[in-house]
Amino acid sequence: MLGFASAVCYLRRFSKRLCQLAIFIGALCWQALAQAFSSYWNMPRGVTPVSHGIYHLHMVAFWVGVVISSFIFLWMIWIFVRYRHSKGAIPGNVHEHMGVEIVWTVIPIILLVILAIPATKILIKIHDDEKPAMSVKVTGYQWKWNYEYLDQGIRFFSNLATSQAEINNERPPGPNYLLEVDHPLVLPVGEKIRFLITSNDVIHDWWVPDLGVKQDAIPGYVNETWTKIEKVGTYRGECAELCGTYHGFMPIVVKAVSPAAFKQWVAKQKTVSNGLTPTKPKAPAKPMTESELLTLGKTVYGKNCAVCHQTNGKGLPPTFPGLVASPIATGALEGHINIVLHGKKGTAMQAFSEQLSPSEIAAVITYERQAWGNAELNKKAGHPVLVHAADIVKKEIEESGS
């Protein structure tokens, strides 16, 4: 009889290599599993009731999976040891058995029901429609997020704050490499916040793992979801739907603060003019000098335009045209103002009229018309190289203007 003894005998004879391999793989798996349970490599437990629910469901599903696959793998090992042709195993002749078929249909169904019940419960909770305390409209742009606090009248863009130098290996990356923004989304803890998520161009996806929120931002749709953050802290995420070249470079940062701190923050936005509250087009009292415009223009360019048109103005043709000696940057002023204000539909060049103030737009156009040797070309052709905020405001009023 081919008993356990012969199996052991086989293992002893051939197993030196096998054992080493098994130990190695075992160690790897153990490592991997240990890693998985240290929260570092697992799904975060998160800081909202929904994220906790999802985490528990995930762990239940994970363990059910471990049980099923362990059963199959152990059975497999048993077969490989026990029924070897080389050990003279004689094939059995049962080829059909309704009983076992029923067993391995019914047991998985039971396991699935065990998973479906909590999944359904949590899903119902996710779709809870209790009245929110406040609403934030989230709009995806190529490649930044716009946040609009519908109840507070605050609206701003949130851009990647990691520098191009870090991305291009010119400087060592900071600790929050690719997960830092200039203006985080500030939210109060303990209150139900509704998100209305949409997009200005292609489909993006607003994902913050710690909040357990992932929702597609789709042009023409406003998707609703919500969160209720339990703990003060900073939570980071990234866009989760391929949205073009810089899909990997549009992070999300949520800063959860106490309700009192949130009130203070809101009040501050309303008094300090830091570009976070929308204002009617209005030229600053005193026009800026050329050198002020150029300095501001360079900063605005670096923050808003350089991802595509590059710091050296050469762009990444053909997707992103260069601005050095380009037909528009060294052409008539009208066309230049036009493309910066309104963008170009169907391309990544977006309308900056709603993202930048008139002074900033004037500054960046001035900068583009003068930098990289464009000044000489413009002067030679008799095109203006200096634009003031007042020109931009005038144009905006003309256009909006009835």
Place this chain on the structure above:
Amino acid sequence: MSHAGVGHHHPKGIKRWLYTTNHKDIGTMYLVFALIMFFVAGGMSLIFRIELFRPEHVFIQPQFYNEMITMHGIIMIFGVVMPAAAGLANWMIPPMIGAPDMALPRLNNWSFWLLPFAFSIALSTMFMSGPMPDFGWTFYAPLSTTFGPKSTDFFIFTIHMLGLSSILAALNIAVTIINMRAPKMTWMKMPVFVWSWFITALILLAIMPVLAGGVTMMLMDRNFHTAFFEAAGGGDPILFQHIFWFFGHPEVYVLVVPAFGVISEIIPAFSRKKLFGYHMMVYATIIIAFLGFLVWMHHMFTTGAPIESQLFFMYSTMVIAVPTGVKLFNWMATMHKGSLSFETPMLFAIGFLVIFTIGGVTGIMCALVPSDYQYRGSYFVVAHFHYPLLSAVMAIMAAVYFWLPKWCGKMYSEAMGKWHFWLTVISVNVTFFPQHFIGLAGMPRRVPDYPLQFTDLNQVSTIGAIVMGLSQLLFLYNLIRTVKRGKEAPQRPWDGAKGLEWTLPSPMPYHTFEEAPDELHGYED
């Protein structure tokens, strides 16, 4: 009309391959084409895995990264797994059912020859000014329509040609199986491989026209001012996703059901025991194929779908696990109390079982809508779907080792085959297992650069990918060596292999079963 090859005119050289209507020649061309494309698409994956070896810019720009992931996906699916499976169908279905050839040999020639042209068009965009298609293999609108690069129109044309090729091939296979079986081969005596391909062909016939319709709408949106998918024109970007996934989910079964068939031939052969639960196996595959049409929205759980449809698609997706489990358990039961030997085809079949189990388990996790909120669009999903897909690849490799002696009359090197297996199965897991953790920790897919905390496991994954790539060279070498100077293969190299194809000499003559066989020589008798 024809009698035992007498008087047949065989053109030589390139003409033989261009004009051939012989199912064996066409099968060979499909397989060789798939092998070439396997290295092309695999090379692309190495390019982006190397970029991902560490955060920050390594050596390719984000734009090129997106182009590479797009081509990698499209080629692996339409240029590798589908043609390889079609090659197996061409080579093996006629001898397995006792038919002299495919039912529609000229159509067969055309379905193959569309492929090299289709992929030449897709790959030619690499040499054009302007970006290659860069929107991922799912080519969601409006990224691929309003915002798509100029080359998108070439891409659309490629998809049309691939669709045509698949529809014609599927039609041919279905017609062959319906009409050309040996008299004694009733439906429930057909080998499971043939059954699997029959079901696959029916799926293909149902889904490829849907995809063709979808890309035609894209073409219209891009060039003729329609707005099917353009919200600003009253269209609907989500409509694209419905169309795409109505094709895309059953497509997963197009890739994996032929693999089920292969495994159902190989496991009994090396267990020296008849397939356990033949009837259940066939029914389970039919049920899987049917349910495959009812789950497409599980790819769209975060699009803002209402709870009712989320629940329906969650439950329907979970239900698919039941017939899939039935198949897995029946394969296990086939090996149980068998008499197993572990030649390379069997090793790959076992590799299939292991990899497929892991992919199935993570599939159930992804089916749960709340958890899917965290998984979708992350590396967890990348890890998940590469498991079933690589299980299909392993099944194809198993099939190649299994039938190669029959095809060319030579034996491959068993030692090299075993090395190939162990290197592949280990490197697949080193590559993709860590990606589960990367995704859970929060890394989105399709990004060329990532935050620092994902570095370690991305490095492990890249090393795995490089090893995986290199070990396929061993496969290539083994194949070439076999064809050039392998040992003579006996008629039935595997003593447990049953079925009509093993009653033929090795290599199979150019024309076989010109008279339908009387006996089936399977386990049936």
